Amino acid sequence: MNTESSAASVVANGSAPQLKIIGELINNAYGRARRAWEARDVTGFQHLAKLQDDAGAEFVNLNIDGTQKVSVRVEEMLEFLPTLIPAVQEVTDVSLSFDNPNIAYHRVALEAFDRSKSRGKPLFNSLAASREDLDDMIAMIGEHDMRCIVMASECFRPDGSTGQSLDPQQSYEAVKRFVDLLVTKANRTVDDIIVDPGLAPVGADTYGLVNIGLDTLRLCSSDPDLKGLHYSVGLSNFAWGTPKAVKPLLERAYLTIAGRLGLDYALANVEANATPLESDHPIIAELEAALEYGRTQDGETAEDAGFRQAEKIMDLCADYIDE
Numbered sequence: 001m002n003t004e005s006s007a008a009s010v011v012a013n014g015s016a017p018q019l020k021i022i023g024e025l026i027n028n029a030y031g032r033a034r035r036a037w038e039a040r041d042v043t044g045f046q047h048l049a050k051l052q053d054d055a056g057a058e059f060v061n062l063n064i065d066g067t068q069k070v071s072v073r074v075e076e077m078l079e080f081l082p083t084l085i086p087a088v089q090e091v092t093d094v095s096l097s098f099d100n101p102n103i104a105y106h107r108v109a110l111e112a113f114d115r116s117k118s119r120g121k122p123l124f125n126s127l128a129a130s131r132e133d134l135d136d137m138i139a140m141i142g143e144h145d146m147r148c149i150v151m152a153s154e155c156f157r158p159d160g161s162t163g164q165s166l167d168p169q170q171s172y173e174a175v176k177r178f179v180d181l182l183v184t185k186a187n188r189t190v191d192d193i194i195v196d197p198g199l200a201p202v203g204a205d206t207y208g209l210v211n212i213g214l215d216t217l218r219l220c221s222s223d224p225d226l227k228g229l230h231y232s233v234g235l236s237n238f239a240w241g242t243p244k245a246v247k248p249l250l251e252r253a254y255l256t257i258a259g260r261l262g263l264d265y266a267l268a269n270v271e272a273n274a275t276p277l278e279s280d281h282p283i284i285a286e287l288e289a290a291l292e293y294g295r296t297q298d299g300e301t302a303e304d305a306g307f308r309q310a311e312k313i314m315d316l317c318a319d320y321i322d323e
Contacts (some may be wrong), residue, residue, distance in 0.1 A: 001124060004158075004282050005196055010104055015070070016256075016259035016260055016276065017262060017263070017264035018264060019255065019259060019263070019264060019265070019266060019274075019275065019276065020058035020059075020264060020265050020266075021055075021056065021057045021058060021265070021266055021267075021268050021270055021274060022057065022058060022059040022061050022097055022123070022125075022232065022266065022267045022268070023053075023055070023057035023059065023060045023061060023264060023268075023269075023270050024061050024063070024236065024267050024268060024269060024318045025048045025051070025052055025270070025271070026045060026048050026049065026060065026061060026062050026063060026064070026066075027061070027063045027067075027069045028063075028064065028065065028066065028069065028070050028072065029067045029069075032048060033045075033048060033064075034046065034067070034069060034070055036048070037064055037070065037072070038070065040080060040083075042083060042084070042087045045084055045087060045088060046079060046087055046088060046091045049088045049091060049092050049094065049186065049281070050092050051270070052094070052270050053092040053094040054209040055270035055271070056270065057094060057270050058094075058095065058265070059094065059095045059096065059097040059123050060088070060092070060095075060096055060097065061096075061097040061099050061123075061125065061267060062081075062084070062085070062088075062096060062097065062098055062099060062109070062141030063099040063100065063125075064077050064080065064081075065099075066078065072101055074104065074105070077100070077105060078105065078108045078279070078308065081108045081109050081112055082108065082111070082112040083114040084112075084165075084184045085109060085113055086112060086114070088091060089113070089114055089117040089118070090204055093117055093118055093119045094118075094119065095118055095119060095120035095121065095123065096109075096113065096118065096122050096123070097122070097123035097124060097125045097149075098110075098122060098123065098124060098125060099125040099126070100125075101131060103131075103133040103136055103137055103140070105188060105284065105322060106124060106137070106140060109122075110122070110140070110144050113312075116191060120147075121145055121146055121147045121165070121192070122144070122146050123147045123148065123149065123194075123287075124137070124140070124141050124146045124147070124149065125148075125149045126148070126149035126150065126151050126196065127141075127149065127150045127151065127178060127281075128150075128151040128153075128154045129151075129154040129155055129156050129162035129174060130154050130162045130163075135185075138181055138182060138185050138186050138187065139186065139216070141182065141186045141188065142182075142185065142187050142188065143184030147192045147193070147194065148182065148188070148192065148193060148194065149194045149195075149196055149232060150152050150174075150175065150178040150179075150193060150194070150195050150196065151180075151196050151198070152165060152171040152172075152174050152175050152196060152197045152198055152213075152216050153165050153171065153196070153197075153198035153209075153213075154174065154196055155170040155171065155173065155174045156173070156174060156177050165198070165212065165216075167212060168211075168212050168215035168216045168218070168219055169219070171197060171198065171212060171213075171216040171219075172216055172219040172220060172223075175195050175216070175220055175226070175229075176225075176226070177224075178193070178195075179226065179229070180287060189195075189228070190226065190227070190228035190229045191228055191230070193229055193230065194229075194231065194232045194265055195216075195229055195231050195232070196231075196233060196234070196275070197212075197213040197214070197216040197217050197220075197231060197235075197238050198212060198213040198216070199213050199231065199234060199235070199238055200213075200237065200238075201235040201237055201238065201239070201240040201241050201242075202238055202242070202254075202287075202290075202291075202309075202313050203239075203240075203241045203242045203310055203313045203314060203317075204238065204240075204241055204310060205294070205306055205309060206302070206306030206307060206310070207276040207302050207303070207306055207311065208294060208295065208296065208302050208305060208306060208309075209230045210238075210291060210294075211291055211294065211295060213233070213258075213290070214257065214258060215263060217231060217258060217261035217262055217263065218261055220262070221261055221262040223256050228261075230264050230265055231258075231261075231262050231264060231265065232263070232265030232266055232267060233257070233258065233262075233263065233266055233267070234266075234267045234268075235251055235266045235267060235268040235269075235274055235288060236251075236267075236268065236269065238250065238251055238254050239251050242313065242314075242317050243317050245320070245321055246316075246317045246320045248272060248273055249277070249283050249320060250269065250283070250287065250317075251268075251272075251274065252273065252274070252275060252276060252277045253277055253281065253283045253284045253287045253288065253295075255274070255275065255276040255277075256276040256277045256279060256281075257284060257287065259276050283316070283320065286316050286319075287316065289296075289312070290309055290312035290313050290316055291309065293308060293312050294308060294309025294310075294312070
């Protein structure tokens with residue numbers, strides 16, 4: 001079993017951290033995983049887990065929830081996890097990531113998980129301000145000595161309610177709140193915490209969410225009290241809706257930009273070339289310019305700025321398709 005990362009673990013440039021991949025192929029959005037799920041094909045899931053381990057994934061993410069193409073009931077997931085997890089651990093000792101907003105999913109997963117067969121801590125994916133069982137989730141993370149992903153895209157409001165983070169400061173405050181909760185209530189260190197600053201489809205980002213995520217990275221990375229935190233995004237979100245021929249370049253350009261700000265993980269397809277570009281590749285500066293063009297100016301709405309950004313992104317894509 002591989003302990004050395006290959007294409008999944010790289011250095012973008014001298015100042016960027018090493019990028020580690022959380023393998024996303026066990027997800028019903030992918031045809032192979034969907035077929036394995038529908039047939040309850042344990043061998044198919046074992047193949048996907050081993051494939052990702054061999055490709056250098058730091059974690060293998062287990063997401064067997066429904067998608068637009070397949071409906072999955074919670075009861076079905078809970079019934080299958082005690083079969084799936086031991087089967088995966090038969091073929092790989094890669095660390096596992098349990099991905100679901102339902103606390104029952106995590107309880108059943110942890111009951112089936114054998115820590116002695118794992119090379120590292122399991123990953124709780126994910127915590128968010130709006131989780132109904134947030135306190136119990138935090139307690140679970142501490143009790144089972146887990147690492148965890150924290151969503152910065154939701155914030156805690158002063159009145160005790162929660163909502164979407166509308167600017168980088170709200171995301172940053174949410175991160176600080178979660179770090180405090182996890183350190184004090186779950187005995188976690190910053191090394192156990194992976195922050196997802198949020199990532200939207202860049203070609204349809206009419207609310208400036210890509211910039212909010214990048215600016216959140218800037219704020220967190222510049223805070224000495226948060227030194228040692230890790231950062232991750234769901235990479236496949238970024239280039240959704242853009243021409244297929246340009247998607248890999250856009251994703252890799254984003255990894256380069258975000259890597260300079262501290263991004264060191266990505267939930268991604270290990271079979272794609274999910275590696276940062278060389279720092280002098282021209283699409284990096286072009287993507288940065290398009291994102292800057294999408295920032296709101298005096299007197300305009302976020303939607304106006306977002307549509308302007310989308311036009312720039314489509315122009316950028318057209319340039320690379322024509323080459």
